[in-house]
Amino acid sequence: MPQGDSRTDSDTCPGGRVCRRHAAGEDPAKRDQILQGAMKEFLEKGFDGASMNEICRAAGVSKGTLYVYFEDKLDLFVALVAREREAIFAGFDALLKGDLPLEDKLTRFGQRLASTICTDHVIQWQRTIAGIVDRMPELGARFYEAAAQRTHDDLNALLRRERAAGRLDVPDPERASAQFIELTVAGIWRARLFGKRRTDPEPDEIEASVASAVQVFMAAYGRTSG
Amino acid sequence: MPQGDSRTDSDTCPGGRVCRRHAAGEDPAKRDQILQGAMKEFLEKGFDGASMNEICRAAGVSKGTLYVYFEDKLDLFVALVAREREAIFAGFDALLKGDLPLEDKLTRFGQRLASTICTDHVIQWQRTIAGIVDRMPELGARFYEAAAQRTHDDLNALLRRERAAGRLDVPDPERASAQFIELTVAGIWRARLFGKRRTDPEPDEIEASVASAVQVFMAAYGRTSG
Amino acid sequence: MPQGDSRTDSDTCPGGRVCRRHAAGEDPAKRDQILQGAMKEFLEKGFDGASMNEICRAAGVSKGTLYVYFEDKLDLFVALVAREREAIFAGFDALLKGDLPLEDKLTRFGQRLASTICTDHVIQWQRTIAGIVDRMPELGARFYEAAAQRTHDDLNALLRRERAAGRLDVPDPERASAQFIELTVAGIWRARLFGKRRTDPEPDEIEASVASAVQVFMAAYGRTSG
Amino acid sequence: MPQGDSRTDSDTCPGGRVCRRHAAGEDPAKRDQILQGAMKEFLEKGFDGASMNEICRAAGVSKGTLYVYFEDKLDLFVALVAREREAIFAGFDALLKGDLPLEDKLTRFGQRLASTICTDHVIQWQRTIAGIVDRMPELGARFYEAAAQRTHDDLNALLRRERAAGRLDVPDPERASAQFIELTVAGIWRARLFGKRRTDPEPDEIEASVASAVQVFMAAYGRTSG
DNA sequence: AATGAATGAGTGTTCATTCAT
DNA sequence: CATGAATGAACACTCATTCAT
Known part of the structure; x- marks a missing residue:
C-alpha cells in the first residue's frame, strides 16, 4: 500500500510545531508572498517538477528565508494546498x-x-x-x-x-x-x-x-x- | 499557454521512425517487459517523480537496453500511455x-x-x-x-x-x-x-x-x- | 560546414549576462581556483576528454559550486581560453x-x-x-x-x-x-x-x-x- | 609526464598480433570501408568526441564487425593515422x-x-x-x-x-x-x-x-x- | 531575520565494448 | 564471419537543503 509522508496527515507542522515556529514573530505577509510564488510553480510543474530555486525566484525571496517559513518542499506544498483548499470552496x-x-x-x-x-x-x-x-x-x-x-x-x-x-x-x-x-x-x-x-x-x-x-x-x- | 512537447502529439516516434527503429528486430517481449516496469514506476511516482534507474531495476533491464527501445523518458511514457489507453478501453x-x-x-x-x-x-x-x-x-x-x-x-x-x-x-x-x-x-x-x-x-x-x-x-x- | 556553438562567438555569457550573473557577489578567487583546476584537466585531456567531475576534484570545489560560476562545460572552457589567451600574449x-x-x-x-x-x-x-x-x-x-x-x-x-x-x-x-x-x-x-x-x-x-x-x-x- | 598508451608506440597490434589476426582471412576492402567511415568521424569530432556507433553507421558496418577488424577505438585510430600519414605524404x-x-x-x-x-x-x-x-x-x-x-x-x-x-x-x-x-x-x-x-x-x-x-x-x- | 554560495547525491542520457544468435 | 541487443560505468548537469556571513 502506498504510504504518504506522515506530514501530509496534518496541515500543521510535525509535532504541532506550527505554534512554536510560526509564533516566533515571522511576517505573515512574507509567508503569503512565498505561497504565492510557490503556487505558480507547483501548478505549472506539479510537486516533483517544481523547483525550490524557481519558487524562490518567483516569490522574490532567498532560499534561506523560504526555509525559515517552511520546513521543506513538502511542508510548503501542504501549507499551500491547505490555504487554497479553503479559499476555493x-x-x-x-x-x-x-x-x-x-x-x-x-x-x-x-x-x-x-x-x-x-x-x-x-x-x-x-x-x-x-x-x-x-x-x-x-x-x-x-x-x-x-x-x-x-x-x-x-x-x-x-x-x-x-x-x-x-x-x-x-x-x-x-x-x-x-x-x-x-x-x-x-x-x-x-x-x-x-x-x-x-x-x-x-x-x-x-x-x-x-x-x-x-x-x-x-x-x-x-x-x-x- | 501550456505547450506540450511535440512528441506528445503523436504516439509514434518523430518522423514515423517507429518503423525503422522498432522494426530492426528488437524483441517485442523485452519491450513489453520494459513497459511493465515503467508502468509500476510511473503510476506510483508520476512522470517527474519516476526515475529511469528505478524503471530499469523494476523491468530487469540495463540502462543501455532501455535506451535502445525508447528514445528518452518522454518517449517511454508516451508509448506506455498509448498502450494502456487502448488496453483499458x-x-x-x-x-x-x-x-x-x-x-x-x-x-x-x-x-x-x-x-x-x-x-x-x-x-x-x-x-x-x-x-x-x-x-x-x-x-x-x-x-x-x-x-x-x-x-x-x-x-x-x-x-x-x-x-x-x-x-x-x-x-x-x-x-x-x-x-x-x-x-x-x-x-x-x-x-x-x-x-x-x-x-x-x-x-x-x-x-x-x-x-x-x-x-x-x-x-x-x-x-x-x- | 563546421558550425561552432554560438557561445564561442563571444567571451561573455549569452546576452551579456556576465555582469548580472557574475557581479552578484561571487568570489573571484574561487572563480580562479576553478579555472586553475579546469586548465589542468583541459590541457591534459582536451575539451571532450576532460571530465567535469575531475575538474571539480582538481579545483577542490563541488559540482554545484562550479555550476554557479559557469553555465556549462563550454562556458567554462571559453572563459578559460579567454583568460589564458590574454595572459600568454x-x-x-x-x-x-x-x-x-x-x-x-x-x-x-x-x-x-x-x-x-x-x-x-x-x-x-x-x-x-x-x-x-x-x-x-x-x-x-x-x-x-x-x-x-x-x-x-x-x-x-x-x-x-x-x-x-x-x-x-x-x-x-x-x-x-x-x-x-x-x-x-x-x-x-x-x-x-x-x-x-x-x-x-x-x-x-x-x-x-x-x-x-x-x-x-x-x-x-x-x-x-x- | 604524460604517457601515451603503449599501443601508440607501434602501428601494429600489440605483440605483433597483426599477422595472426589479420592474416585470418579478413576482407581488406571491408577494412578500408571501416577506416573511411572512421576518418569522417575522427576528423570532425576528434578522438574523444568520435563515437564508435557513429563510425559504424558511417562505415555501414555493424559493431561486431568493426571489433573483428580493430581491437578497440585506439587501435582503429592508430591504424587510420598510419594509413593517412602515408597517403598524404x-x-x-x-x-x-x-x-x-x-x-x-x-x-x-x-x-x-x-x-x-x-x-x-x-x-x-x-x-x-x-x-x-x-x-x-x-x-x-x-x-x-x-x-x-x-x-x-x-x-x-x-x-x-x-x-x-x-x-x-x-x-x-x-x-x-x-x-x-x-x-x-x-x-x-x-x-x-x-x-x-x-x-x-x-x-x-x-x-x-x-x-x-x-x-x-x-x-x-x-x-x-x- | 535574511542571504545566496556551497554541497554532493541525484537526474536522464551516452559510451565503448561484449556476446548470444 | 557478421550482427546488433545488452551491459553498466561514466557523462554533464540539477536538486533540495544547509550554513557561514
Missing part, C-alpha cells in the same frame, strides 16, 4: 440557505459550483492534487473533503429537508446529492481535467448544463412526477 | 449493440464502464495523466478521447437511434450521454480519484449506482414520462 | 618599441616570441585549441588573433616604418612579418606541437635559431644587400 | 630529384608541399593529431616524422649536395631546410590550423608565397649573394 455554505423555491436554489448552487470547479485555476489544482494522491493520499482526501463537505453534505441536508416537507421523492438523498453535482458539470469537467478542453466554459454553457441538470434531477425526484 | 464498442431493451443495454454498459474506471489501476492512470496534463495537453486529450470515443460517442449514437424510434424523448443526446456516464459513477469516481476512497468499489455498489443512474435517466428522458 | 606590444637598431629589435622580439610559443604550457594550449577548432572555429580564430595582433601586426608596422626610413627594401611587409615569425621557430615549433620534441628548447637553441632568422631576414630585405 | 621523394636548376626544384617542391599541408583535409588531420598528442605522444611524433622524413630530410640532402657543388653557401643545411619549409607557408598555415582562415588557399597565393620563399632563401644562402 469558501462561501458555498450560504448558497443553499434562504427562502427560494427548490429549483432556484439548485440552479444558483449548481451554477456557482460548476463555474468554480471548471475554472482554469481550480482545474490546475485538481490536476496537481490528483497527480500526487498516490504518494500523499491524505492530502488528496482532505482536498476532496473540503469540496464535499461544503457541497455534497449541504446539498444532502437540503434534500432531506425537502423530502421531509414532502416536496421531493428521493429514496437516497446521499446518492441524489452526488448525482446532482455530477449532472451540473456533465461533459465539461472531465474534458477540462484531462485537457481536452483548454479554456474556461462560457457562462451560457454553464447555465445550459445546470438547467438541464435541474430538469433531470426534478424529473427523477420531483414529487409531481411521481 | 478495449471492448466497449460491443456493449451497446445487440437486441436488448434499452434499459438493459444501459445497465450492462454502465456497469462495465463504472467498474472499469473506478478500478485501482485505471484510477492510478487517471491521476498520473491528470498530473501531467498541464505540460502535455495533447497526451491528456488523447487519453480522454480514447475513453470518450468508445463510451460517450457510442452511447450518443444509441440515444439518437432510440429517439428516432420514438422510444426516447431526449432533446440533446450529446448532453444526455454525458449525463448518463456521470450518473453511473456519481459519488464514487471523484472520491476515488482524490484518494478519499482507497479501495475498489464492491460489485454491489456499482450495481446499485448504475441501477439508480438508469432510473434517473429513464425518468428524465423515457417516453412514458414525457 | 601580454606584453608583446612593448618589444618593438624604443631606439635600438633594427636587428637588435628583431632579435629581442624574436627571442621572446620563440621562447614563449615553444614553452610546454603554450604548446599544450595550442594543441588543445587546435583539437577543437573544427567544432569551435571562432574560438580558434580568436586565439590566433590574440597572438597575431600582438606580434605579426606590430612587426608589420615596424617594417613599414623601416622601409619608409629607407633602411629596408621590403616589397610586402605583411608577408615579411609572417616570414620572420616563422623563421624564428623554424624546425622547433612544429616538432614541439606534434610531440616530436617533448621538452622546452634550451635558451641557446632559441638564440641560435633567432640569430639565423635575423640573418636570413636581413639578407633578404636589408638595404645594403639590395 | 606519398610522392614527395621524387620532387627534389632530376636535373632542374635549384630554384626550379625548390619552387616545384615548395608549391607541392605548401598546397598539400594547407588543404582542408590535411589541416583537419593536423588538428586532430595535435589535439591528442598530449596523451599519445608517439602517434604525433610519427605523424610529424612522416612529413619530416619526406620533406625536411630530402631537402636537407639536396642542400648538402648543392653546397658541395659550390652553388650554395649554407652553413647549417639542417636549419636551412626547416627555414625554407616554414617560409613556403608563412602567414598561411598557422592561420589555417587555428581556423582563422577556413578555406583552402588559392593556387595564386601558394605560388606567390613560394616564390617569395625561394627569393628569401636564395638571398640568404645563394652563392652569388655571398
Whole structure:
C-alpha cells in the first residue's frame, strides 16, 4: 500500500510545531508572498517538477528565508494546498440557505459550483492534487473533503429537508446529492481535467448544463412526477 | 499557454521512425517487459517523480537496453500511455449493440464502464495523466478521447437511434450521454480519484449506482414520462 | 560546414549576462581556483576528454559550486581560453618599441616570441585549441588573433616604418612579418606541437635559431644587400 | 609526464598480433570501408568526441564487425593515422630529384608541399593529431616524422649536395631546410590550423608565397649573394 | 531575520565494448 | 564471419537543503 509522508496527515507542522515556529514573530505577509510564488510553480510543474530555486525566484525571496517559513518542499506544498483548499470552496455554505423555491436554489448552487470547479485555476489544482494522491493520499482526501463537505453534505441536508416537507421523492438523498453535482458539470469537467478542453466554459454553457441538470434531477425526484 | 512537447502529439516516434527503429528486430517481449516496469514506476511516482534507474531495476533491464527501445523518458511514457489507453478501453464498442431493451443495454454498459474506471489501476492512470496534463495537453486529450470515443460517442449514437424510434424523448443526446456516464459513477469516481476512497468499489455498489443512474435517466428522458 | 556553438562567438555569457550573473557577489578567487583546476584537466585531456567531475576534484570545489560560476562545460572552457589567451600574449606590444637598431629589435622580439610559443604550457594550449577548432572555429580564430595582433601586426608596422626610413627594401611587409615569425621557430615549433620534441628548447637553441632568422631576414630585405 | 598508451608506440597490434589476426582471412576492402567511415568521424569530432556507433553507421558496418577488424577505438585510430600519414605524404621523394636548376626544384617542391599541408583535409588531420598528442605522444611524433622524413630530410640532402657543388653557401643545411619549409607557408598555415582562415588557399597565393620563399632563401644562402 | 554560495547525491542520457544468435 | 541487443560505468548537469556571513 502506498504510504504518504506522515506530514501530509496534518496541515500543521510535525509535532504541532506550527505554534512554536510560526509564533516566533515571522511576517505573515512574507509567508503569503512565498505561497504565492510557490503556487505558480507547483501548478505549472506539479510537486516533483517544481523547483525550490524557481519558487524562490518567483516569490522574490532567498532560499534561506523560504526555509525559515517552511520546513521543506513538502511542508510548503501542504501549507499551500491547505490555504487554497479553503479559499476555493469558501462561501458555498450560504448558497443553499434562504427562502427560494427548490429549483432556484439548485440552479444558483449548481451554477456557482460548476463555474468554480471548471475554472482554469481550480482545474490546475485538481490536476496537481490528483497527480500526487498516490504518494500523499491524505492530502488528496482532505482536498476532496473540503469540496464535499461544503457541497455534497449541504446539498444532502437540503434534500432531506425537502423530502421531509414532502416536496421531493428521493429514496437516497446521499446518492441524489452526488448525482446532482455530477449532472451540473456533465461533459465539461472531465474534458477540462484531462485537457481536452483548454479554456474556461462560457457562462451560457454553464447555465445550459445546470438547467438541464435541474430538469433531470426534478424529473427523477420531483414529487409531481411521481 | 501550456505547450506540450511535440512528441506528445503523436504516439509514434518523430518522423514515423517507429518503423525503422522498432522494426530492426528488437524483441517485442523485452519491450513489453520494459513497459511493465515503467508502468509500476510511473503510476506510483508520476512522470517527474519516476526515475529511469528505478524503471530499469523494476523491468530487469540495463540502462543501455532501455535506451535502445525508447528514445528518452518522454518517449517511454508516451508509448506506455498509448498502450494502456487502448488496453483499458478495449471492448466497449460491443456493449451497446445487440437486441436488448434499452434499459438493459444501459445497465450492462454502465456497469462495465463504472467498474472499469473506478478500478485501482485505471484510477492510478487517471491521476498520473491528470498530473501531467498541464505540460502535455495533447497526451491528456488523447487519453480522454480514447475513453470518450468508445463510451460517450457510442452511447450518443444509441440515444439518437432510440429517439428516432420514438422510444426516447431526449432533446440533446450529446448532453444526455454525458449525463448518463456521470450518473453511473456519481459519488464514487471523484472520491476515488482524490484518494478519499482507497479501495475498489464492491460489485454491489456499482450495481446499485448504475441501477439508480438508469432510473434517473429513464425518468428524465423515457417516453412514458414525457 | 563546421558550425561552432554560438557561445564561442563571444567571451561573455549569452546576452551579456556576465555582469548580472557574475557581479552578484561571487568570489573571484574561487572563480580562479576553478579555472586553475579546469586548465589542468583541459590541457591534459582536451575539451571532450576532460571530465567535469575531475575538474571539480582538481579545483577542490563541488559540482554545484562550479555550476554557479559557469553555465556549462563550454562556458567554462571559453572563459578559460579567454583568460589564458590574454595572459600568454601580454606584453608583446612593448618589444618593438624604443631606439635600438633594427636587428637588435628583431632579435629581442624574436627571442621572446620563440621562447614563449615553444614553452610546454603554450604548446599544450595550442594543441588543445587546435583539437577543437573544427567544432569551435571562432574560438580558434580568436586565439590566433590574440597572438597575431600582438606580434605579426606590430612587426608589420615596424617594417613599414623601416622601409619608409629607407633602411629596408621590403616589397610586402605583411608577408615579411609572417616570414620572420616563422623563421624564428623554424624546425622547433612544429616538432614541439606534434610531440616530436617533448621538452622546452634550451635558451641557446632559441638564440641560435633567432640569430639565423635575423640573418636570413636581413639578407633578404636589408638595404645594403639590395 | 604524460604517457601515451603503449599501443601508440607501434602501428601494429600489440605483440605483433597483426599477422595472426589479420592474416585470418579478413576482407581488406571491408577494412578500408571501416577506416573511411572512421576518418569522417575522427576528423570532425576528434578522438574523444568520435563515437564508435557513429563510425559504424558511417562505415555501414555493424559493431561486431568493426571489433573483428580493430581491437578497440585506439587501435582503429592508430591504424587510420598510419594509413593517412602515408597517403598524404606519398610522392614527395621524387620532387627534389632530376636535373632542374635549384630554384626550379625548390619552387616545384615548395608549391607541392605548401598546397598539400594547407588543404582542408590535411589541416583537419593536423588538428586532430595535435589535439591528442598530449596523451599519445608517439602517434604525433610519427605523424610529424612522416612529413619530416619526406620533406625536411630530402631537402636537407639536396642542400648538402648543392653546397658541395659550390652553388650554395649554407652553413647549417639542417636549419636551412626547416627555414625554407616554414617560409613556403608563412602567414598561411598557422592561420589555417587555428581556423582563422577556413578555406583552402588559392593556387595564386601558394605560388606567390613560394616564390617569395625561394627569393628569401636564395638571398640568404645563394652563392652569388655571398 | 535574511542571504545566496556551497554541497554532493541525484537526474536522464551516452559510451565503448561484449556476446548470444 | 557478421550482427546488433545488452551491459553498466561514466557523462554533464540539477536538486533540495544547509550554513557561514
